[in-house]
Amino acid sequence: MNDQPKKSGLLSYILFILFALIIWNAFVQQSQTDSPISIDYNEFLRMVESDKFQSIVIQSTEKGGSEITGCCVKDKDGKDASYNVFVNNAALPAFMDILRAKPKIKIFPRPIRETSWLMSILINWAPMLLFIFIWIFFMRKMGGGVSAGGIGGIMNFGKSKAKMSVGHQVTFADVAGVDESKEELVEMINFLKDPKKFTRLGGRMPKGVLLIGPPGTGKTLLARAVAGEAGVAFFSLSGSEFVEMFVGVGASRVRDLFENAKKNAPSIIFIDEIDAIGGKRGMIIGGGHTEQEQTLNQLMVEMDGFDPNVGIIIMAATNRPETLDFALLRPGRFDRHVVVPRPDVKGREEILKVHARKKPLAENANLTAIAKGTPGFVGADLENLLNEAALKAAQKEQETITNSDLEEAKDKIIMGGAERKSMVMSPAVKKVTAYHEAGHTLVAKFVPGNDPVHKVTIIPRGMSLGLTGTLPEEERHNYTKSYLEALLPMMMGGRCAEELVFKDISTGARNDIERATELASNMVKKWGMSEKLGPLNYGKDREHEYLGFQIQGAQDYSEKTAQTIDEEKKQIIDKAYRKATDVLAANRNILEALASALLEKETLTGEEVNNIVKQFKISQAN
Numbered sequence: 001m002n003d004q005p006k007k008s009g010l011l012s013y014i015l016f017i018l019f020a021l022i023i024w025n026a027f028v029q030q031s032q033t034d035s036p037i038s039i040d041y042n043e044f045l046r047m048v049e050s051d052k053f054q055s056i057v058i059q060s061t062e063k064g065g066s067e068i069t070g071c072c073v074k075d076k077d078g079k080d081a082s083y084n085v086f087v088n089n090a091a092l093p094a095f096m097d098i099l100r101a102k103p104k105i106k107i108f109p110r111p112i113r114e115t116s117w118l119m120s121i122l123i124n125w126a127p128m129l130l131f132i133f134i135w136i137f138f139m140r141k142m143g144g145g146v147s148a149g150g151i152g153g154i155m156n157f158g159k160s161k162a163k164m165s166v167g168h169q170v171t172f173a174d175v176a177g178v179d180e181s182k183e184e185l186v187e188m189i190n191f192l193k194d195p196k197k198f199t200r201l202g203g204r205m206p207k208g209v210l211l212i213g214p215p216g217t218g219k220t221l222l223a224r225a226v227a228g229e230a231g232v233a234f235f236s237l238s239g240s241e242f243v244e245m246f247v248g249v250g251a252s253r254v255r256d257l258f259e260n261a262k263k264n265a266p267s268i269i270f271i272d273e274i275d276a277i278g279g280k281r282g283m284i285i286g287g288g289h290t291e292q293e294q295t296l297n298q299l300m301v302e303m304d305g306f307d308p309n310v311g312i313i314i315m316a317a318t319n320r321p322e323t324l325d326f327a328l329l330r331p332g333r334f335d336r337h338v339v340v341p342r343p344d345v346k347g348r349e350e351i352l353k354v355h356a357r358k359k360p361l362a363e364n365a366n367l368t369a370i371a372k373g374t375p376g377f378v379g380a381d382l383e384n385l386l387n388e389a390a391l392k393a394a395q396k397e398q399e400t401i402t403n404s405d406l407e408e409a410k411d412k413i414i415m416g417g418a419e420r421k422s423m424v425m426s427p428a429v430k431k432v433t434a435y436h437e438a439g440h441t442l443v444a445k446f447v448p449g450n451d452p453v454h455k456v457t458i459i460p461r462g463m464s465l466g467l468t469g470t471l472p473e474e475e476r477h478n479y480t481k482s483y484l485e486a487l488l489p490m491m492m493g494g495r496c497a498e499e500l501v502f503k504d505i506s507t508g509a510r511n512d513i514e515r516a517t518e519l520a521s522n523m524v525k526k527w528g529m530s531e532k533l534g535p536l537n538y539g540k541d542r543e544h545e546y547l548g549f550q551i552q553g554a555q556d557y558s559e560k561t562a563q564t565i566d567e568e569k570k571q572i573i574d575k576a577y578r579k580a581t582d583v584l585a586a587n588r589n590i591l592e593a594l595a596s597a598l599l600e601k602e603t604l605t606g607e608e609v610n611n612i613v614k615q616f617k618i619s620q621a622n
Contacts, residue, residue, distance in 0.1 A: 057108045212340065237271060454470055
């Protein structure tokens with residue numbers, strides 16, 4: 001066991017006690033007597049002549065002369081008061097003759113005060129000791145707390161903050177929805193278990209594996225699962241933990257990290273959010289050499305400096321690979337790039353099953369439907385969905401999590417908040433919302449190519465007053481022009497219903513218009529779906545390297561082309577608007593029935609929508 005932290009902590013306490021003794025001594029000396037009142041020599045003599053004092057203390061001083069203190073005189077409040085005066089050596093004999101003529105006054109001579117050498121040293125060094133104590137206190141806090149070992153924390157700035165764990169409970173059985181990524185990492189596991197199998201023919205295992213994917217897809221979990229499957233030590237830390245306010249600390253921590261990994265080989269080093277230190281060098285305005293660049297240089301040196309066959313694999317994760325320095329990505333450093341994508345519908349269902357292991361689900365819980373209704377969700381989103389459903393069920397004091405709880409949790413996440421049941425909508429606003437959502441629903445039902453309607457509600461959630469949700473029958477990895485041309489009228493259906501029924505429009509269609517405009521813009525500018533402009537890309541939008549803001553790239557086309565782009569976008573939106581209006585006008589009776597049902601029930605399932613539509617003769621609009 002290492003006793004250094006205890007010794008360092010003991011020294012801190014000793015310094016604190018010494019400081020406290022100095023302060024205590026000062027207060028004791030101050031409180032031994034009440035502070036006397038200083039007066040001039042003549043006034044003091046008058047008080048002696050008048051027999052005001054009962055006793056006088058003559059205290060010799062080192063500077064020559066004596067401090068004379070007379071006691072005790074009643075003050076205005078009737079309390080005892082003392083007075084003092086300084087008498088130099090020349091006047092002291094005459095003053096003593098006056099005192100001897102006063103036999104009633106008791107005289108107490110005192111020798112020069114002698115301070116012990118130890119106390120003198122303490123008093124003289126008190127400011128310095130105080131400064132040292134404060135400095136040690138702050139360095140201890142900044143040096144890592146308990147793990148830094150008190151005063152030892154001052155010297156621990158250069159130590160790695162990586163957390164080492166052995167004997168992991170996480171395995172590939174706990175990771176779902178990323179089967180292809182797991183297959184790519186199986187080779188790494190086999191190498192860690194039996195390195196000689198790969199080196200006997202002169203092969204070299206990759207030094208580094210870079211996990212690339214959106215946030216929440218399970219990159220960290222996948223790295224832990226690799227260590228768990230291989231049964232090796234696992235060092236994990238974030239890229240931001242390398243850099244401190246002091247120059248050179250990051251590079252020192254990199255060296256310490258690799259030294260610890262070599263001592264515990266075979267092992268895995270995992271650096272999360274490596275873009276915090278692995279960004280392209282020279283991006284700082286003015287070309288200044290930053291601490292981040294120095295840390296990156298040291299990381300690349302360490303990756304070049306160790307034998308790949310010693311059993312150390314470096315894994316890192318990022319969701320911004322385009323910002324990483326090219327030298328970091330070359331072979332011999334991060335050789336393998338493993339993409340961890342958003343899961344498809346099958347992967348989402350598997351992830352839901354993994355997270356539902358320790359949660360009691362009711363028999364009617366339909367994880368397949370939830371997986372279909374959550375396109376774009378990653379593992380973290382799905383785990384959060386199940387957690388929200390569990391909290392909802394617990395709030396209702398249920399024994400199991402029902403499908404209703406899952407649906408409510410899904411709607412809460414998608415719509416950005418829980419049901420705002422306390423929100424009071426006026427009958428007029430509620431009616432407009434009902435017809436708006438009924439318009440979306442009717443167009444989705446009658447325009448071929450749209451996904452089936454899953455749920456319609458006019459219960460407010462988050463910033464939305466209602467929702468029309470569709471459920472794709474199969475996972476889509478790309479979108480055809482015909483599908484997009486069917487989706488746009490569905491987006492416009494709410495606005496068209498308002499105008500058709502009320503001869504007026506509202507702000508409720510703001511989000512629909514934004515989405516439709518963006519979709520039409522992408523069809524024209526990025527996807528080559530305009531007959532006039534053809535299969536060309538206009539305008540290179542890119543993600544800005546600072547805070548992820550989207551910025552518009554430089555316009556690489558003429559003003560005439562820009563005008564044509566605007567005309568094509570408007571033509572696509574106008575066509576969708578006309579189609580939606582025609583469908584709603586031709587089936588006005590069904591629109592009224594759907595809106596009435598929503599006003600009565602507030603929420604309709606896809607099956608209830610189908611039953612309402614079946615009651616009417618459908619008039620397909622041309």
